[in-house]
Amino acid sequence: MSRPAKVVINLPALRHNFSRIRTLAPNSRVMAIVKADAYGHGLVRIAQCLEHADAFGVACLEEARELRQAEIQQRIILLEGPYSGDELSEISQLGIDMVVHDLSQVEMLDQNQLIKPVCIWLKLDTGMHRLGFSPDLASDVLARLEQFPCVKEIRLMTHLASANNREDPMTSEQINCFSQFNKNMSLEKTIANSAAILAFPDAHVDWVRPGIMLYGVSPFANSNGPQEGLKPVMTLKSRLITVKALKTGEPVGYGATWRCPEDMSVGVVAAGYGDGYPRHAESGTPVLVNGKRVELIGRASMDMLTVDLRSQPQAKTGDPVVLWGEGLPVEEIAKHAGTIPYEMLCAVHKRLEFEYGEA
Ligand SMILES: Cc1ncc(COP(=O)(O)O)c(C=O)c1O
Incomplete structure (x- = not known):
C-alpha cells in the first residue's frame, strides 16, 4: 500500500x-x-x-x-x-x-x-x-x-x-x-x-x-491500559509527508482555526478522519513524532493532519509518527476528541494496511 x-x-x-x-x-x-x-x-x-x-x-x-x-x-x-x-x-x-x-x-x-x-x-x-x-x-x-x-x-x-x-x-x-x-x-x-x-x-x-x-485498553475513564497491567495491541502509525516553515500569524488547515504564534515549523502527517483519526480531536492533542510528543494543530482533515514542530525543528519529511498505541495511550487521544477508545478502535478504516507483528 x-x-x-x-x-x-x-x-x-x-x-x-x-x-x-x-x-x-x-x-x-x-x-x-x-x-x-x-x-x-x-x-x-x-x-x-x-x-x-x-x-x-x-x-x-x-x-x-x-x-x-x-x-x-x-x-x-x-x-x-x-x-x-x-x-x-x-x-x-x-x-x-x-x-x-x-x-x-x-x-x-x-x-x-x-x-x-x-x-x-x-x-x-x-x-x-x-x-x-x-x-x-x-x-x-x-x-x-x-x-x-x-x-x-x-x-x-x-x-x-x-x-x-x-x-x-x-x-x-x-x-x-x-x-x-x-x-x-x-x-x-x-x-x-x-x-x-x-x-x-x-x-x-x-x-x-x-x-x-x-x-x-482500560475500561475506566481515569486510567489507561498500561496502568491496569495491559499492553496496547493497536498502534496507528504514519509519517510526515512535508514540513513547512510558517510565519507568525499564518493559519493552518481548514477553517484557518489555528494561527502560528511565532515563526515555526509545521509538519503534515498522512492520517486523517478517512483513516479513523477522530475529526473532533482538538488542537493540543498529543502526537508522537520521532517518538517524542508534539501537538496536533488545526483541524484534522480526511487524509492529513498538522502538528506543531517547534520542539523538533530538525524533523523532516519521512519521519515516523504515532497517532495512538505504543507510547501514546488511545485513552488520552479519546479524551482530547470527546469520545471513548471503543469508538476510536472500531472506527479504524479498512483502507489502512494492517500489519500483524510478533515483536
Ligand atoms: C454482552 C457484552 N458482553 C461483554 C462485552 C465486552 O465489554 P468490554 O469491552 O467493556 O469488556 C460487551 C461489549 O459491549 C457486550 O455487549
Whole structure:
C-alpha cells in the first residue's frame, strides 16, 4: 500500500492481555468479545491468535460464519441472538450458541425444527434496561425453553451498565439481582465485562466476557491500559509527508482555526478522519513524532493532519509518527476528541494496511 498510514497489531500484547485476564479470573472461562471486527483489530486474525480462549462473542451471524469459515473451533456466541427465524438453521448447522433476550426469539425457536439442537444463553435484565428479560418474566421463559427439543443447554447471562465506575452502587445491585434469580440453579452463568473483571471479582462466576481489555485498553475513564497491567495491541502509525516553515500569524488547515504564534515549523502527517483519526480531536492533542510528543494543530482533515514542530525543528519529511498505541495511550487521544477508545478502535478504516507483528 502506498500511503504511509498503517495499523500495527501487536500479537504478543494480545496474548499478554489474555493471560492477565486468566490471572485476574483464574476460575472462570473466557469468552473473548470479538464483535465489530474484534474492536477494529481484525476478527479472524485476533481469534486465531487467541487460541486459548474458551469462546468468542460476536454481534451477528456474518461474524460467526467468518470465524467458522476460518476454522475457528471454539464456541461462538451470538450476543444479540438471531434477528430473524431465517438464521436459525445456519446457527444450528454451524454449531453456534445464541443469546435469547426477547420473546420473539423464543417464538422463533418454538416454530423451527432444527437439525442440531442449540445452546442458549438466556439474558436477564438486571437493571441496564437494554437487552434481557426482567427476573419476573425470565423464570417462565426458562421453563418454556427447557421444554424445547431444539434447545440442548441453557446458560444465564446479564450485562452491567456501570462497572466502569468503581464507586457506582448499581454494579453490586445488578450482581445481587442476578444471584438472587439463580440461587437454586446449577446453570452456568456470566456477568463480567472488562471493567468487572478488573474491579468486581464477585462478578467473575463461570464465564467472563472481556472486550476492551483484551485490546490493551482500560475500561475506566481515569486510567489507561498500561496502568491496569495491559499492553496496547493497536498502534496507528504514519509519517510526515512535508514540513513547512510558517510565519507568525499564518493559519493552518481548514477553517484557518489555528494561527502560528511565532515563526515555526509545521509538519503534515498522512492520517486523517478517512483513516479513523477522530475529526473532533482538538488542537493540543498529543502526537508522537520521532517518538517524542508534539501537538496536533488545526483541524484534522480526511487524509492529513498538522502538528506543531517547534520542539523538533530538525524533523523532516519521512519521519515516523504515532497517532495512538505504543507510547501514546488511545485513552488520552479519546479524551482530547470527546469520545471513548471503543469508538476510536472500531472506527479504524479498512483502507489502512494492517500489519500483524510478533515483536
Ligand atoms: C454482552 C457484552 N458482553 C461483554 C462485552 C465486552 O465489554 P468490554 O469491552 O467493556 O469488556 C460487551 C461489549 O459491549 C457486550 O455487549
